[in-house]
Amino acid sequence: MRPFLPPAPRQRLAFGLCLALLGAGAPYSGTTGAQSAGLDLAIRKEGSRKSAPRLPRSAFLTPSNLVDVRLSPDGRHVAFVHRSDAGQSLWLLDSATGNRRRLLRRVETKVLHWSADSNWLFLESQHQLLALSIVQKPGSGVLTLVGRPENRFVLGVDRTRPSSILVSEEIHIPGILRPSGYRVHRLTPGRPPRLLLESKEAIMDFLPGAAGTPSFAKIAASSLIAVRKVDQNGDMADIFRCAPLEQCQLLSSPAAGDLLLTGDEGGNLERLIRLDRSGRRHEIHQDPDHVADLAEVTIDPISGRALFAAYRSGSVHTYPLTAEMRVHAASIRAGLGKPGFGIAVGRGKRAKWLVTETGDRMQHARWHLYDPKTRQLREILGDLSAGAIAIPESAAARRMPFRYRGSDGFLLHGFLSLPPGAAPRRLPLVVNVHGGPWAHAPAGYSKIAQFLTNRGYAVFEPNFRGSTGHGRAYRMAAGADFGNGRVQADIVDGTRFLLAHGIGDPERVGIIGHSFGGYATLLGVTFSPDLFQVGVALMPPPDFGWTLQWQVESSRKRPARGLDMRRMLRQMNVDLNDPTLLARLKAESPLANAARMRRPLLIVGGGADRNVPIRSIIDYAARLNMLGRDISLFVDPAAEHRIDGRGPEEQYLFMLGRMLGAHLGGAREEMLSCDLGKSLRQGLRLANALLFDRHCADAVTRRADKA
């Protein structure tokens, strides 16, 4: 039984690799989608707010100082990892009194797991899994090493045992490319590991059954995922085949032989399903608005029943699934003033529940304890989380979900953010395109959107067709039209839709994006120069077809946990064996049409990028530079397919601010510190003067202080 979905970061990663070929976005949130009337109302509301002060760049980069917060199954404790300048430490909060005590002074933990009996904490870090007794039982210490190169991964806590955790293992013979087998072990502090399952096929998840009841395993077989019932002897039988490209999440076994899982098999939207012991499928819940895929499920830690379901596409809604929960959901909604929240339920005499509050204007989450007896919410850890919040909600922009019709009549989704208190018609408009393409716009709180709105830009984030989060039909609607075709038209149509509705100055429109979003940026400034005056592309593939081929060729020999990338692409209608498709993608690529690109363009590349090789970016930039175009190129030699670390992130925001400011008429971005300025100059292979400063911020400050 799993409290949240998806249950483990490892599985999210595997899913991300499968779908987001060029980089995926994060889960998103928003408010109820609206047609133009609703959007107008929301815009008027934003216009009536007080203007936000200009905030320093560093404010947008402040990380949360609560790494993970988890409620014990008995609801009596909250364990959390606190990050400070001195490092990370592990703490325990008594849910009744609110008292906190430090358990460990220094930890590297990224994820916490509570044992079923609430007596043990399992601390998962990048390289090891530790057990820590909170009731002073013997056995605390390292349980096992995890991650690469040990090829062991934490699956989750074993709810059928008081103090056990499940770990999967790939069996690798050194020098042999493919794993020779897969295993699942049960680890219990103070006891030797117990092998629960062994298979030649990749075991992606495992749900052990209580004594005498069957277990369930999720097995990856080539391009499909199968759910299998495992009997006492370890024999497996298929009980469910997930739809192509679908990740079925095993949640719990609420009754012997029953299984709760998620999937979109037999429908469009991802929803909550129960498989009974005879293998029949029962739909438990799906989005009542028929818009969003299921995002989270809360499971009862004792019974394994589903208690809440949350949807986060466009708007955030959390629905109670039982009559008991209905009452509590109403209380929590009233307490938070929001229809959506994350929740973990504790069971016991003095149990409290942990409620997670997030929002599009909240830089970091807030945590509350809910008392099911009094139905009162009490904020916890506020003093700790407040220190990391550098963007007050009053200064943050709302992210308004809206829908628009593409030029072919297809109903599309997107987000709009406006600087508070500004008249939208005069604002420069920036289109921020998400990566993937089989991902979705990074909703909820967005660093980039908040930075840009704070600098005075309206920000449009399209969820073009092909994006995830809105069902199978939406995701598949793009077909393979990823050249200058339907997908790009969705982005252009959305931009024109907003301009037509008086949002943004048509003479001051820019386009930016990461990965596939960067590709769309290149397409935008190449084929729609009348619309987009400037582009900023982060790790963009200049030829989508070539990059996919390169990736498939690179990954052909590297098995990705049983899933074959070429087959998965074919399921997405992108057949890399189709020469016509490849020829079309090439002909419509920014690379083949470099001569048409006449707008100022900044490209940021990663020297160690294994998704978009730097060679492809340099080839494209060289051609543009030879043609005399206004092209700037920054290469971070150590960067992979993302900007990682505060320094590089601030450099990126600086360049973004300078480029947009210079070409869309915004304010000039403040100079960088001396160190960052120096490394920026080193990384700029091609640059016009606006990205350089003769002086740096530290030196200017020192001179001012002297004076």
Next chain:
Amino acid sequence: MLDLFKAEIFRFRVWIAGYFLLHCGLIAFYGRMIDLLQLPTMIVKGITAVYLLSGLLFGLHQMSHYRRPNRWLNLLHRPVAPRQIAGALIGAAMVAIGVAIVLPMIIMLTAQDLFSARVVDQRHWMLPAATFLSVFAAYLAAAYVILGVRRYAWLIPILLVFLGYSEAIGIGVIAIQALIVLWLCFLVMSAFQPAVMQVPARPVPLLATALSVQMALYLLLVTAGGLIFQVGWIMIGTHPLNGAPPEGGHVEASGARSSDLLMAGLARRHDQQTRIWREQVRLSDPLKIQPGFAALPARGEMTNMMPIMFDDEERAVRWTFSHDSMRFEGRSLRNGTRHGSLGLSASNRSFAQPPATFDDGTTVNARTFARFEPKLERMSPRINVPAGETIATRPQPVGDSVALLTDKALYLYDREVLDFGDEAFPARQRIRLSGRIGDLSRIDFIELLDGYLLSQTFGRWSSEGGSDGVQHLEKVDGSGKVIPVAQRALSNDFPAPSRFHHIWLSPVLQQVYHMVTNLFAPKAPLQARLPPRIPNIVWLTAIALNLLSAIATFWWTTRSRLDRTRRLGWTGASAAIGLPAFLSLCLLYPLRRNRV
């Protein structure tokens, strides 16, 4: 003779015993800490130098004691032939060397072989013999310095450089040392005569003495002359290695940034494609590879260039390569016991050639790069190059690839080849070298969208008589097809007389030197070079110098009042050998003395 031999041993008994004890003590002390048989060649050379110095000092001391006129008379005026007297003294010296230097080594080898799990190969048993011959040669050279004519005898120890410069390995080393010892023995015996300080009169000893002096003079002139020339040039301040190097030369190319070198290679092309390449070079981080190994370990060589061993830290086992079993032999670091043999792959087959090892447990021999897998306790081959090729570098990550250089080609692999081997990840590209590996200075390249733009620069030894420098530019496409792009001749930064001074000084002695140093040497594929193009000026200089030497020799021999045969012989020798022959004549037959 026997009495003299015994007396000589008795005379040095304390020194011999003292040296023996000290030597044993040092060997025991260091042998506890390290495996002395696995010392790298550089250290072994240092230790050998100490041994040679011991031999030299002993020879000087022993012979200078008897060389005083009264003692010499006493020594020689016995009812024993001078040859037997010499035999007694030299025999005593051999015993002294054997006891003081060789015996401790034999004790150490025996003890290590019998009482430890450390590797003792057959090749190691040659070490005492090789050491003995080296030290004995030094002793003989020193003895000759004392016994021979002082004007030229001091040159003879220079010939000991052949001990160090020889390319022979294993039993070949012993053979070379034995030849040198025989040669020196002959010289010493010919000088061991009642009338000291006289140039040998008989033709064979005279020929041996003259040739020895000429070769020593040649080596001295080549080394000292070259050094003085270079130092003088540096002091003037126009030496190519001073400040900015000459434009378009090999010195500039070898020190250039990769991007500058690629740009220089493209300089003469002006087409559209070249313009794009120039832009790409400017924007890229070019990658560079240089030859890594001058040679790889060879089976039977007495010492290792570097220790062939690595540690399995998990099991606390040290794996040392044995040339006998051609496998690694394990020894526990905890208790010193044996821990089995480690061959290649699961079948534990023996290595075809001894490998070089690195700290991370990887090994490279001529054809195979392998990695130790601690989990399996197995040495797994990762990359095999085709037969007839020799690996010249460790695989190294470059860009999104792994590069491996052999004596014939550059191979580019996916990075995963290091983990999963070249069966799963065969070479993506094979780029044939445009010249010989021994001449290769560097390879520079940038990644293109569909391959690489690659520069190969040759002429590594052009300043020291190697072939001329040249840069080849090629485009390599995704399938590995190589398309020539440009070729640039690199100018010689050093004048021909400087580059080829070892030739014009004496082409004959240069050939003799080359022949002797390569005698019994195995093939060295990583040192393969193109024969240099020797400018005519070098040959003209050599001919002119030989002619001048012959004329000067004729004049000198006339003034020295040598008989006609010798005069013609010396003049002919000077015409063939050149300046060293004339100088040796001056030392053997100085004018002033002859006048007297």
